[in-house]
Amino acid sequence: MNQSKQKVKEQFHRFLSKKRLKATLQRSLILDAFLDLDRSTHIDELYLVLRGRHHHIGHATVYRALRLFIAAGIAREIYLGDGLTRYQVDGQGQRRDYLVCNDCGTVTEFDNSSTERHQDEAARTMGFTVQSLKIELRGLCSRCLTQQS
Amino acid sequence: MNQSKQKVKEQFHRFLSKKRLKATLQRSLILDAFLDLDRSTHIDELYLVLRGRHHHIGHATVYRALRLFIAAGIAREIYLGDGLTRYQVDGQGQRRDYLVCNDCGTVTEFDNSSTERHQDEAARTMGFTVQSLKIELRGLCSRCLTQQS
DNA sequence: TTAGGTGCAAAGCCTTTGCAGGGAG
DNA sequence: CTCCCTGCAAAGGCTTTGCACCTAA
Numbered sequence: 250m251n252q253s254k255q256k257v258k259e260q261f262h263r264f265l266s267k268k269r270l271k272a273t274l275q276r277s278l279i280l281d282a283f284l285d286l287d288r289s290t291h292i293d294e295l296y297l298v299l300r301g302r303h304h305h306i307g308h309a310t311v312y313r314a315l316r317l318f319i320a321a322g323i324a325r326e327i328y329l330g331d332g333l334t335r336y337q338v339d340g341q342g343q344r345r346d347y348l349v350c351n352d353c354g355t356v357t358e359f360d361n362s363s364t365e366r367h368q369d370e371a372a373r374t375m376g377f378t379v380q381s382l383k384i385e386l387r388g389l390c391s392r393c394l395t396q397q398s
Numbered sequence: 399m400n401q402s403k404q405k406v407k408e409q410f411h412r413f414l415s416k417k418r419l420k421a422t423l424q425r426s427l428i429l430d431a432f433l434d435l436d437r438s439t440h441i442d443e444l445y446l447v448l449r450g451r452h453h454h455i456g457h458a459t460v461y462r463a464l465r466l467f468i469a470a471g472i473a474r475e476i477y478l479g480d481g482l483t484r485y486q487v488d489g490q491g492q493r494r495d496y497l498v499c500n501d502c503g504t505v506t507e508f509d510n511s512s513t514e515r516h517q518d519e520a521a522r523t524m525g526f527t528v529q530s531l532k533i534e535l536r537g538l539c540s541r542c543l544t545q546q547s
Numbered sequence: 548t549t550a551g552g553t554g555c556a557a558a559g560c561c562t563t564t565g566c567a568g569g570g571a572g
Numbered sequence: 573c574t575c576c577c578t579g580c581a582a583a584g585g586c587t588t589t590g591c592a593c594c595t596a597a
Contacts, residue, residue: 271550271551271552271595273552292586293586305554306554307554307555308554308555310552312588313588328479330477333587334586346520348521348524348526350526351529364517367513367516368495369535375497375506375540376540377497377506378543382534382535383533383535385531385534386518386528386532387528388527389526389527390525420571420572422570422578425577441561456579457562458563459577459579461563462578482561
Protein backbone atom coordinates (compact mmCIF):
# COMPACT_ATOMS: atom_id res chain seq x y z
CA MET A 250 0.00 0.00 0.00
CA ASN A 251 2.53 2.54 1.12
CA GLN A 252 4.86 1.22 -1.50
CA SER A 253 2.46 1.96 -4.30
CA LYS A 254 1.77 5.32 -2.76
CA GLN A 255 5.47 6.06 -2.90
CA LYS A 256 5.58 5.02 -6.53
CA VAL A 257 2.76 7.36 -7.39
CA LYS A 258 4.50 10.22 -5.68
CA GLU A 259 7.67 9.54 -7.63
CA GLN A 260 5.63 9.38 -10.81
CA PHE A 261 4.20 12.76 -9.97
CA HIS A 262 7.60 14.29 -9.33
CA ARG A 263 8.93 12.96 -12.61
CA PHE A 264 5.93 14.55 -14.31
CA LEU A 265 6.61 17.86 -12.63
CA SER A 266 10.27 17.93 -13.60
CA LYS A 267 9.52 16.99 -17.16
CA LYS A 268 7.00 19.80 -17.48
CA ARG A 269 9.16 22.29 -15.57
CA LEU A 270 6.48 22.61 -12.92
CA LYS A 271 7.08 23.06 -9.24
CA ALA A 272 6.85 20.65 -6.36
CA THR A 273 5.04 22.74 -3.80
CA LEU A 274 3.98 21.88 -0.29
CA GLN A 275 0.32 22.19 -1.21
CA ARG A 276 0.57 19.78 -4.10
CA SER A 277 2.30 17.28 -1.88
CA LEU A 278 -0.32 17.57 0.85
CA ILE A 279 -3.19 17.26 -1.61
CA LEU A 280 -1.62 14.23 -3.22
CA ASP A 281 -1.15 12.62 0.19
CA ALA A 282 -4.77 13.18 1.11
CA PHE A 283 -5.91 11.90 -2.26
CA LEU A 284 -3.87 8.73 -2.05
CA ASP A 285 -4.80 8.13 1.59
CA LEU A 286 -8.48 8.13 0.77
CA ASP A 287 -7.85 5.31 -1.67
CA ARG A 288 -11.27 5.47 -3.26
CA SER A 289 -13.26 7.81 -5.42
CA THR A 290 -13.68 11.18 -3.82
CA HIS A 291 -14.76 14.68 -4.67
CA ILE A 292 -13.09 18.04 -4.15
CA ASP A 293 -15.04 18.95 -1.08
CA GLU A 294 -14.20 15.77 0.77
CA LEU A 295 -10.55 16.27 -0.02
CA TYR A 296 -10.78 19.86 1.09
CA LEU A 297 -12.27 18.82 4.43
CA VAL A 298 -9.63 16.15 4.98
CA LEU A 299 -6.96 18.77 4.48
CA ARG A 300 -8.63 21.13 6.91
CA GLY A 301 -8.85 18.28 9.39
CA ARG A 302 -5.10 17.98 9.13
CA HIS A 303 -4.88 21.69 9.83
CA HIS A 304 -3.80 22.68 6.37
CA HIS A 305 -5.60 25.67 5.01
CA ILE A 306 -5.34 25.19 1.31
CA GLY A 307 -7.56 27.22 -0.96
CA HIS A 308 -10.39 25.61 -2.79
CA ALA A 309 -9.02 26.66 -6.14
CA THR A 310 -5.67 25.12 -5.38
CA VAL A 311 -7.28 21.76 -4.75
CA TYR A 312 -9.08 21.95 -8.07
CA ARG A 313 -5.90 22.94 -9.86
CA ALA A 314 -3.96 20.14 -8.23
CA LEU A 315 -6.49 17.54 -9.26
CA ARG A 316 -6.33 18.72 -12.86
CA LEU A 317 -2.60 18.33 -12.63
CA PHE A 318 -2.93 14.79 -11.28
CA ILE A 319 -5.11 13.98 -14.24
CA ALA A 320 -2.53 15.36 -16.65
CA ALA A 321 0.09 13.29 -14.87
CA GLY A 322 -2.00 10.15 -15.26
CA ILE A 323 -2.43 9.79 -11.52
CA ALA A 324 -6.11 10.59 -11.25
CA ARG A 325 -9.14 10.00 -13.37
CA GLU A 326 -12.46 11.82 -13.36
CA ILE A 327 -15.80 10.12 -12.88
CA TYR A 328 -19.16 11.69 -13.48
CA LEU A 329 -22.07 10.12 -11.74
CA GLY A 330 -24.58 12.86 -12.29
CA ASP A 331 -24.91 14.14 -8.76
CA GLY A 332 -23.55 17.47 -9.87
CA LEU A 333 -20.01 17.07 -8.68
CA THR A 334 -16.91 15.67 -10.27
CA ARG A 335 -15.33 12.69 -8.58
CA TYR A 336 -11.73 11.66 -8.75
CA GLN A 337 -10.13 8.30 -8.43
CA VAL A 338 -6.57 7.04 -8.39
CA ASP A 339 -5.64 5.95 -11.91
CA GLY A 340 -3.39 2.96 -11.28
CA GLN A 341 -1.61 0.90 -13.94
CA GLY A 342 -4.32 -1.68 -13.35
CA GLN A 343 -6.23 -0.18 -16.31
CA ARG A 344 -9.40 -0.34 -14.29
CA ARG A 345 -12.10 1.32 -16.25
CA ASP A 346 -15.12 -0.57 -15.11
CA TYR A 347 -17.08 0.96 -12.28
CA LEU A 348 -19.74 -0.49 -10.06
CA VAL A 349 -21.66 2.37 -8.55
CA CYS A 350 -23.95 1.56 -5.66
CA ASN A 351 -27.18 3.50 -5.94
CA ASP A 352 -27.65 3.26 -2.20
CA CYS A 353 -24.35 4.09 -0.50
CA GLY A 354 -22.60 5.67 -3.49
CA THR A 355 -19.50 3.53 -3.19
CA VAL A 356 -17.54 3.09 -6.38
CA THR A 357 -15.87 -0.28 -6.88
CA GLU A 358 -13.66 -1.03 -9.82
CA PHE A 359 -12.87 -4.16 -11.66
CA ASP A 360 -11.02 -5.34 -14.68
CA ASN A 361 -12.78 -6.80 -17.61
CA SER A 362 -10.44 -6.41 -20.49
CA SER A 363 -12.02 -9.09 -22.66
CA THR A 364 -15.29 -7.20 -22.71
CA GLU A 365 -13.44 -4.02 -23.39
CA ARG A 366 -11.72 -5.42 -26.44
CA HIS A 367 -15.05 -6.68 -27.64
CA GLN A 368 -16.53 -3.24 -27.24
CA ASP A 369 -13.62 -1.60 -28.94
CA GLU A 370 -14.06 -3.71 -32.04
CA ALA A 371 -17.74 -2.95 -32.23
CA ALA A 372 -16.93 0.74 -32.28
CA ARG A 373 -14.28 0.38 -34.96
CA THR A 374 -16.75 -1.21 -37.33
CA MET A 375 -18.67 2.05 -37.08
CA GLY A 376 -15.63 4.06 -38.09
CA PHE A 377 -14.97 5.29 -34.60
CA THR A 378 -11.43 5.42 -33.25
CA VAL A 379 -11.48 4.60 -29.57
CA GLN A 380 -9.16 6.48 -27.26
CA SER A 381 -10.66 5.56 -23.91
CA LEU A 382 -13.40 3.43 -22.55
CA LYS A 383 -15.53 3.52 -19.45
CA ILE A 384 -18.10 1.05 -18.30
CA GLU A 385 -20.43 2.07 -15.54
CA LEU A 386 -22.76 -0.35 -13.83
CA ARG A 387 -25.27 0.94 -11.34
CA GLY A 388 -27.10 -1.13 -8.81
CA LEU A 389 -26.70 -2.33 -5.28
CA CYS A 390 -23.51 -3.55 -3.72
CA SER A 391 -23.67 -6.74 -1.67
CA ARG A 392 -23.61 -4.89 1.62
CA CYS A 393 -26.54 -2.60 0.80
CA LEU A 394 -28.46 -5.51 -0.64
CA THR A 395 -28.28 -7.50 2.59
CA GLN A 396 -29.17 -4.45 4.64
CA GLN A 397 -32.36 -4.22 2.58
CA SER A 398 -32.76 -0.54 3.30
CA MET B 399 -40.80 5.61 -36.37
CA ASN B 400 -43.93 7.75 -36.10
CA GLN B 401 -45.73 4.78 -34.74
CA SER B 402 -43.34 4.42 -31.84
CA LYS B 403 -43.51 8.14 -31.29
CA GLN B 404 -47.26 7.86 -31.01
CA LYS B 405 -46.87 5.06 -28.50
CA VAL B 406 -44.58 7.12 -26.34
CA LYS B 407 -47.03 9.99 -26.37
CA GLU B 408 -49.79 7.70 -25.26
CA GLN B 409 -47.56 6.33 -22.55
CA PHE B 410 -46.96 9.87 -21.36
CA HIS B 411 -50.65 10.70 -21.28
CA ARG B 412 -51.43 7.58 -19.31
CA PHE B 413 -48.75 8.64 -16.85
CA LEU B 414 -50.25 12.11 -16.54
CA SER B 415 -53.77 10.84 -15.89
CA LYS B 416 -52.58 8.34 -13.33
CA LYS B 417 -50.72 11.05 -11.43
CA ARG B 418 -53.48 13.61 -11.86
CA LEU B 419 -51.15 15.89 -13.73
CA LYS B 420 -52.10 18.07 -16.64
CA ALA B 421 -51.56 17.66 -20.35
CA THR B 422 -50.44 21.13 -21.31
CA LEU B 423 -49.46 22.51 -24.68
CA GLN B 424 -45.88 23.08 -23.50
CA ARG B 425 -45.40 19.51 -22.39
CA SER B 426 -46.70 18.27 -25.67
CA LEU B 427 -44.41 20.54 -27.69
CA ILE B 428 -41.37 19.62 -25.63
CA LEU B 429 -42.11 15.92 -25.96
CA ASP B 430 -42.47 16.33 -29.73
CA ALA B 431 -39.14 18.09 -30.00
CA PHE B 432 -37.48 15.52 -27.78
CA LEU B 433 -38.79 12.57 -29.76
CA ASP B 434 -38.03 14.23 -33.09
CA LEU B 435 -34.37 14.61 -32.22
CA ASP B 436 -34.17 10.86 -31.73
CA ARG B 437 -30.77 10.95 -30.08
CA SER B 438 -29.21 12.16 -26.90
CA THR B 439 -29.66 15.87 -26.42
CA HIS B 440 -29.32 18.50 -23.76
CA ILE B 441 -31.73 21.14 -22.48
CA ASP B 442 -30.24 23.96 -24.48
CA GLU B 443 -30.50 22.16 -27.78
CA LEU B 444 -34.10 21.31 -27.07
CA TYR B 445 -34.74 24.89 -26.07
CA LEU B 446 -33.31 26.14 -29.36
CA VAL B 447 -35.32 23.66 -31.41
CA LEU B 448 -38.46 24.94 -29.75
CA ARG B 449 -37.53 28.53 -30.44
CA GLY B 450 -36.87 27.55 -34.04
CA ARG B 451 -40.45 26.34 -34.20
CA HIS B 452 -41.53 29.71 -32.83
CA HIS B 453 -42.52 28.42 -29.44
CA HIS B 454 -41.31 30.56 -26.60
CA ILE B 455 -41.20 28.13 -23.75
CA GLY B 456 -39.33 29.07 -20.61
CA HIS B 457 -36.09 27.40 -19.75
CA ALA B 458 -37.43 26.19 -16.45
CA THR B 459 -40.41 24.58 -18.11
CA VAL B 460 -38.15 22.53 -20.35
CA TYR B 461 -36.19 21.33 -17.32
CA ARG B 462 -39.36 20.47 -15.48
CA ALA B 463 -40.77 18.62 -18.46
CA LEU B 464 -37.64 16.52 -18.83
CA ARG B 465 -37.80 15.53 -15.18
CA LEU B 466 -41.37 14.50 -15.79
CA PHE B 467 -40.36 12.40 -18.80
CA ILE B 468 -37.86 10.64 -16.62
CA ALA B 469 -40.47 9.92 -13.98
CA ALA B 470 -42.70 8.59 -16.74
CA GLY B 471 -39.97 6.28 -17.96
CA ILE B 472 -39.72 8.07 -21.30
CA ALA B 473 -36.31 9.68 -20.90
CA ARG B 474 -33.03 8.75 -19.32
CA GLU B 475 -30.23 11.01 -18.14
CA ILE B 476 -26.64 10.72 -19.30
CA TYR B 477 -23.65 12.43 -17.75
CA LEU B 478 -20.57 12.76 -19.88
CA GLY B 479 -18.72 15.25 -17.78
CA ASP B 480 -19.01 18.29 -19.99
CA GLY B 481 -21.01 20.02 -17.32
CA LEU B 482 -24.43 19.47 -18.75
CA THR B 483 -27.03 16.80 -18.39
CA ARG B 484 -28.02 14.94 -21.51
CA TYR B 485 -31.27 13.18 -22.13
CA GLN B 486 -32.12 10.26 -24.29
CA VAL B 487 -35.32 8.48 -25.21
CA ASP B 488 -35.64 5.49 -22.94
CA GLY B 489 -37.23 3.25 -25.52
CA GLN B 490 -37.37 -0.52 -25.62
CA GLY B 491 -34.30 -0.25 -27.84
CA GLN B 492 -32.27 0.00 -24.61
CA ARG B 493 -29.34 1.77 -26.20
CA ARG B 494 -26.82 2.34 -23.48
CA ASP B 495 -23.58 2.43 -25.37
CA TYR B 496 -22.23 5.85 -26.23
CA LEU B 497 -19.49 6.93 -28.59
CA VAL B 498 -18.33 10.39 -27.59
CA CYS B 499 -16.13 12.23 -30.05
CA ASN B 500 -13.37 14.09 -28.23
CA ASP B 501 -13.14 16.53 -31.11
CA CYS B 502 -16.63 17.59 -32.10
CA GLY B 503 -18.45 16.29 -29.03
CA THR B 504 -21.03 14.35 -30.98
CA VAL B 505 -22.61 11.49 -29.11
CA THR B 506 -23.46 8.43 -31.17
CA GLU B 507 -25.27 5.50 -29.70
CA PHE B 508 -25.29 1.86 -30.53
CA ASP B 509 -26.59 -1.42 -29.33
CA ASN B 510 -24.34 -4.05 -28.00
CA SER B 511 -26.47 -6.21 -25.82
CA SER B 512 -24.20 -9.23 -25.95
CA THR B 513 -21.39 -7.30 -24.35
CA GLU B 514 -23.78 -5.91 -21.83
CA ARG B 515 -24.93 -9.32 -20.73
CA HIS B 516 -21.31 -10.33 -20.45
CA GLN B 517 -20.59 -7.35 -18.23
CA ASP B 518 -23.63 -7.95 -16.11
CA GLU B 519 -22.50 -11.45 -15.26
CA ALA B 520 -19.04 -10.28 -14.30
CA ALA B 521 -20.59 -7.89 -11.80
CA ARG B 522 -22.86 -10.51 -10.33
CA THR B 523 -19.92 -12.71 -9.50
CA MET B 524 -18.74 -9.86 -7.31
CA GLY B 525 -22.01 -9.78 -5.41
CA PHE B 526 -23.22 -6.70 -7.17
CA THR B 527 -26.83 -6.43 -8.29
CA VAL B 528 -26.94 -4.51 -11.54
CA GLN B 529 -29.80 -2.11 -12.13
CA SER B 530 -28.48 -0.19 -15.08
CA LEU B 531 -25.47 -0.13 -17.32
CA LYS B 532 -23.67 2.47 -19.35
CA ILE B 533 -20.75 2.03 -21.67
CA GLU B 534 -18.92 5.12 -22.77
CA LEU B 535 -16.28 5.09 -25.48
CA ARG B 536 -14.33 8.22 -26.19
CA GLY B 537 -12.28 8.86 -29.24
CA LEU B 538 -12.65 10.33 -32.70
CA CYS B 539 -15.61 9.88 -34.98
CA SER B 540 -14.92 9.06 -38.62
CA ARG B 541 -15.58 12.60 -39.78
CA CYS B 542 -13.16 14.22 -37.36
CA LEU B 543 -10.56 11.57 -38.09
CA THR B 544 -10.53 12.33 -41.81
CA GLN B 545 -10.41 16.06 -41.15
CA GLN B 546 -7.25 15.42 -39.15
CA SER B 547 -7.67 18.59 -37.19
C1' DT C 548 16.04 36.21 -10.34
C1' DT C 549 12.16 34.41 -12.75
C1' DA C 550 8.57 31.57 -14.12
C1' DG C 551 5.15 29.33 -11.89
C1' DG C 552 1.94 28.74 -7.74
C1' DT C 553 -1.31 30.19 -4.12
C1' DG C 554 -5.47 32.35 -2.06
C1' DC C 555 -9.15 35.08 -2.16
C1' DA C 556 -13.03 36.75 -4.18
C1' DA C 557 -15.58 37.32 -8.15
C1' DA C 558 -17.38 35.50 -12.20
C1' DG C 559 -19.35 31.59 -15.04
C1' DC C 560 -22.40 27.83 -15.99
C1' DC C 561 -26.00 24.76 -15.58
C1' DT C 562 -29.98 23.81 -12.89
C1' DT C 563 -33.54 24.67 -9.40
C1' DT C 564 -36.79 27.52 -6.87
C1' DG C 565 -40.13 31.33 -5.52
C1' DC C 566 -43.90 33.70 -6.88
C1' DA C 567 -47.67 35.88 -9.32
C1' DG C 568 -50.55 35.21 -13.08
C1' DG C 569 -52.79 31.67 -16.22
C1' DG C 570 -55.07 27.34 -17.67
C1' DA C 571 -56.59 22.29 -17.61
C1' DG C 572 -60.00 19.27 -15.46
C1' DC D 573 -63.68 26.48 -9.05
C1' DT D 574 -59.41 24.31 -7.71
C1' DC D 575 -55.08 22.66 -8.45
C1' DC D 576 -51.55 22.48 -11.22
C1' DC D 577 -48.50 24.82 -14.62
C1' DT D 578 -45.78 28.49 -16.75
C1' DG D 579 -42.33 32.21 -17.10
C1' DC D 580 -39.43 35.22 -15.33
C1' DA D 581 -35.87 36.34 -12.47
C1' DA D 582 -33.31 35.27 -8.62
C1' DA D 583 -30.93 32.01 -6.06
C1' DG D 584 -27.94 27.75 -5.64
C1' DG D 585 -24.03 24.85 -6.13
C1' DC D 586 -19.88 23.40 -8.35
C1' DT D 587 -15.90 24.95 -10.94
C1' DT D 588 -12.89 28.34 -13.16
C1' DT D 589 -10.55 32.79 -13.55
C1' DG D 590 -8.21 37.30 -12.46
C1' DC D 591 -4.98 39.36 -9.79
C1' DA D 592 -1.61 40.60 -6.40
C1' DC D 593 1.60 38.44 -3.55
C1' DC D 594 4.68 34.50 -2.71
C1' DT D 595 8.13 30.72 -3.59
C1' DA D 596 10.63 26.76 -5.77
C1' DA D 597 14.42 26.21 -8.83
